[in-house]
Amino acid sequence: MTDTAIEIRTQITRLRALSDGTGLKGDYADALQDGADRLRDKLGKVADRYEAVAVKVSAWAEAVEDAQHQTAAAHRAATAAHDIITPLDALPEADLTPTQKSDLDHARASLIRAQAAFDGAVGDYESDARRLSGAIEDLLDDSLEDSCWSWTSNLLERNAAWINEALEIIGWIATVVAIAAVLIACAPTAPAWLALAASWAIAGAEAATYGTALVHTALAATGNGTWADVGLDVVAILTLRMGKAAEQGVTAGVDATRVASRQAAKDAVSAARAEQSGARQEIARELRNRSIAKPRRQFLEGQLKRMNARARAAAKYPSQHEPEVSAADVFNAGGSRESAVSRKINAHELAKHADNPAVQEVTRRAESHAVRNQQAFVVGSTADLADKSLGSSGIFERKPSVKPYDDAKNSLRFHTSWLDPDIGSPINARAQT
Known part of the structure; x- marks a missing residue:
């Protein structure tokens, strides 16, 4: 096992030279350097384990050899004693000479000592075996195979190719769904069921964006993906949330605009009637005169009706x-068709009450939400379409791409060692205990 560890260390040295990139050129260089670096780290852990286990196995081998020597010596002593005891036991005790009796007693004592030595050697071996096997099990129970992080990292590494392809397919589906939803919103005669289906599809695309972000993060953290994809997912999520919040602000702004417009209309009626107050009092005073001629009364009543009509005309109530x-x-x-309708309503109400401060304020706030919604839409769409246009594809092999863009994304592909509890595992330290 020590020889195996030495050979692994030699290969690690070669991989280190390969990962340094000396003399490597071409499109394969970055991928080869990254693979060599990752393999070097894993082989380092394997070498640590081999070296540590080799120490314990050597100690176990020494314990086995000692036990063999001790049991062999005990067996020889027992055999010699047995050879003496067997013929003497066959004679009657009365026929034994004093010398034979002495030899028999010594042989029996020697047999007992040999049995005790044999049992002691076996007991010592079993004790050493339990101790050393436990130490080896502790060394094998390390992060090299039992860490949840290592298990997840290895699983993602083995399946990274098809996972990335699946994520790309999901991304294209989400883009197509978003474009279709905008086209449906632009259609003035789209049926209600189609608009409902588009809203459900958008909700599904949004949920897929969250899931894609989680998987991209796991891939990037284990060195199987690039953090650039995580950044694009974050941009998509932020613009989605900002757009939703802004759209809700626009919709709420319409209600506030209508309330302010309705109050402005009531104020306009009150102002018009206040301007007519003197003329109204004069007509009322004259109409109270019962001696007034009928033509004059009819003229005054008509004038009063015209004044009421002018007051009502000053009231510009919001359209429903x-x-x-x-x-x-x-x-x-x-x-968003709803946001477009809300913006037009706000514009209409502001045009009717351009001099009303309350209407101006609520329409200004609603318009600021509309602008943020537009900005979120532009930023999210631009980032998504730019990535799909400039980047290479795992499912469309002949798709044109911009190499500097791919290189920039791949430059953010690295293993996050501070997330990996397996790096720096103190196997050698445990091997000394």
Whole structure:
């Protein structure tokens, strides 16, 4: 086992030289260096184990050899005693000479001592065996095979190829679903069931984004993926959350705008009637005169009706009808038809009450949410489409890609050693105990 450990150490030295990249050129260099570095670390753990176990096995071999020597000596002594005892036991005791009796007694005592020596050697061997086997089991029960991290890392490494392909397929599906949802939102005559299906598809794509982020993080942490993919997933999640929050702000802003617009309309009626107050009092005073001529009374009553109509005309109450929106309006609203409708309603109400501070304030807040929704939509879509356009593909082999972009992403592919409890496992320290 010691020779095996020495050979492994030799291979580790060669792998270290290979991972340093000396003389390596071409597209394979980075992948080869990364693989050599990872294999070097694993072989280092194997060599540590071999060296530590070799110490214990050598000690066990010494215990076996000692036991063999002691039991062999006891067997020889017992055989010699047996050879003396057997013929003397066959004679009658009365026929034994004093010398024969003495030899028989010494042979029997020698046989007892040989049995005790044999039993002691076997007992010592069994004790050493239990102690050394326990020590070896402790050495084997290490992170090289029992760590949850190692198990997960090895599992991901063995399946990294098809996992990355599956993640890419899911990413393309999510992109297609998002584009389809925007197109459906832009269509003015899309049936309700299609819009509902699009909303469910978007929810599924969002859930897939969270799952993809978790898997990408696991791959990157174990050195089987790049942290650039994790960063893109984070951008996607953040823009999704920001877009949802902004869209809710736009929708809430519509309700606030309508409340402010309704109050502005009531204030306008009150102001118009206040302006007509003097004329109204004069007409009322004259109408109270019962001697007024009928034509004059009719004229005054008509004038009062016209004044009421002008006051009511000053009231610009908010419309409850949904305005028409174009595809451009939907796209500018971050791909949400609801946000596009809300923005147009806000614009209409602001145009009716351009001089009202309350309406101006609520429409300004609603518009700020609409702008954030648009920004989140643009940032998320740009990052996703740029990655799919510039990066290489594991499922579309002939897809064109930009090599510097792939190189930049691969530069963020490294093993996060501070997450790995297996690195620096003190096997040698335990081997000395």
